[in-house]
Amino acid sequence: MKYVITGSTGHISRPVTAALAAAGHQVTVITSQPERAADIEALGATPAVGSITDLSFLQQTFSDADAVYLMIPPNFAAEDFPAYQRAVADNYIQALRDSRIKYIVLLSSIGAHLRKGAGPIDALGYLEAQLQSLPGRHIKILRPAFFYYNLLGMAGMLKTAGIIGSNFGSTEEKMVLVHHLDIADRVIHHLLTPVFEGYSIEYVASDERYVSEIAAVLGKVAGKENAVWVSFPDDQAYAAMTQQGLNASLANGYIAMGRAFREGRAMEDYWKHRPVLGSRKLEDFTGEFVSAYQAVPEPVEQA
Numbered sequence: 646m647k648y649v650i651t652g653s654t655g656h657i658s659r660p661v662t663a664a665l666a667a668a669g670h671q672v673t674v675i676t677s678q679p680e681r682a683a684d685i686e687a688l689g690a691t692p693a694v695g696s697i698t699d700l701s702f703l704q705q706t707f708s709d710a711d712a713v714y715l716m717i718p719p720n721f722a723a724e725d726f727p728a729y730q731r732a733v734a735d736n737y738i739q740a741l742r743d744s745r746i747k748y749i750v751l752l753s754s755i756g757a758h759l760r761k762g763a764g765p766i767d768a769l770g771y772l773e774a775q776l777q778s779l780p781g782r783h784i785k786i787l788r789p790a791f792f793y794y795n796l797l798g799m800a801g802m803l804k805t806a807g808i809i810g811s812n813f814g815s816t817e818e819k820m821v822l823v824h825h826l827d828i829a830d831r832v833i834h835h836l837l838t839p840v841f842e843g844y845s846i847e848y849v850a851s852d853e854r855y856v857s858e859i860a861a862v863l864g865k866v867a868g869k870e871n872a873v874w875v876s877f878p879d880d881q882a883y884a885a886m887t888q889q890g891l892n893a894s895l896a897n898g899y900i901a902m903g904r905a906f907r908e909g910r911a912m913e914d915y916w917k918h919r920p921v922l923g924s925r926k927l928e929d930f931t932g933e934f935v936s937a938y939q940a941v942p943e944p945v946e947q948a
Contacts, residue, residue, distance in 0.1 A: 646711040647671045648836060649746075651697065652718055654684050656794065656825040657752065657832060661714060662688045664833045675706060697733050703740035712836055713741070717768060726894045730768030731832035738775045741782070748839040749784045750832055751776060755821065756902070756911030757788055763911055764902030765895075777844050785841045789828045790821035790850040790915070791906075793930040796863065797937040803867055805944045810875035812882035812900060813907035814856035818907075821915060822852045822859075824930060827923030848915055851923040859927065866931040867938045879904065915921065 646945035648665050665672045666689030674685045675693050682692040695702035707713065715737055723729035741749065753769040760770040776784050800807040801834035814820065828849050835841060854862075856874035864872025876891070877885070879900050886896040905911040 646839075647714040648673065648712045649693075649707055650674045650690070651688050651714060652716045652752075653811060654680065654681055654688075655716075655718070657716070657829045658714070659688070660826065660829040661832045661836065664829075665836060666690050668837060673706060673710070674785070675703075697736060697859050700736045700739055703736050704743050707740045707744040707746055710744065710746050712750070712839060713746050714750050714832055714836060715772075716752035716771070719765075719796050721891070721895065724892060724894060726765060726898055727768060727893055730765065731771060734768055734775060737772065738779070741776075741779060747774060747781070747783055748836070748841075749776060749779075749782055750835050750884075751784065751786050752828070752832070753788045755788050755790050755850075755915050756905055757786075758914040759905065759910055762901065763905040764898035764900070766902055766905070766911070773846075783839065783842050784844045785835045786844070786846040787828065787831055787835075788846060788848045788915075789824040790848070793822055793824050793851070793925075793927070794933065796859070798933060800934065800938040801941045803863065803869055803872060804938060804941045805868050807864075807871065808873055808875045809860050809863060810856075812877050812879050812903035812946075814874050815876035815907060816909065817855075818861065818909060818912060819853045820856055820929060821850045822854065822910065823849055824851045824925035827851045827925050830923070831948075837916040846918070848918055848920045849923065850915075850920055852926045853922070856928055861929065862927055864918075864935055876907070917942075 650658050650662050654695050662672055662674055672690040673693050674690045677696050679694050685692040693706045717730050753764045756763045756766045757770040763766055773786055803809050831849050834874050860872045860874040883896050883900050
């Protein structure tokens with residue numbers, strides 16, 4: 646089969662590309678960075694260098710493929726992040742309409758059932774709905790939980806303040822986590838054996854833990870035995886994100902996403918359709934977290 650993979654050589658796209666190429670399939674990987682072409686070729690795939698915001702490029706790349714793995718890569722330089730996401734989604738839909746692609750696997754997100762009110766997840770809900778309107782296609786929607794590697798951004802907070810947290814986590818609801826390789830396993834499964842029909846949704850998760858447990862596990866491996874999870878007010882979380890360089894569009898989006906989790910709306914459909922959990926638990930991720938923690942500069946002591 647002929648596959649198109651979006652997401653360049655990212656956490657999920659790389660193992661997916663390697664697996665499909667190793668199975669003898671023709672794989673084209675879209676990347677916006679020419680310097681990644683050699684890496685893609687080393688995986689046994691063909692690079693297609695261009696932008697997913699360029700409809701004609703997508704139409705050409707999709708034209709003779711049989712199956713595609715779709716994801717909307719983040720663009721932290723976008724001044725209007727939702728508009729960027731919506732433009733990419735619209736390009737994907739039009740390019741698919743103009744192609745003969747029959748099998749589509751989309752990387753969506755937990756919370757996408759809401760369609761509105763969950764920040765950057767909203768565009769994934771929009772793309773889900775648009776895909777559902779395509780005739781004669783077989784579509785598998787994967788809705789992963791909160792990525793483990795998003796916890797890496799809390800390593801600095803843990804080192805300097807002995808806490809981790811966000812603007813959610815103040816309820817007794819467990820936080821659902823996922824390892825990117827557990828997601829890749831499901832993408833590979835569905836692309837290598839495309840037996841799914843029509844339009845179907847599958848949640849992907851690796852672990853379900855209370856935020857107090859997450860703080861304890863990560864604190865222990867970092868040598869911060871008394872670490873706790875702190876649920877910050879929205880205004881404090883927004884200020885912290887903008888101070889770290891996020892623009893207002895992104896920061897507002899993440900605040901809305903956190904609020905959807907805090908209020909339980911983002912998780913409600915997951916609990917109705919809980920999947921079999923993947924094999925990679927929080928403890929299996931601690932090595933990656935420790936590496937990120939050690940890379941954080943030591944806090945400067947005040948005189």
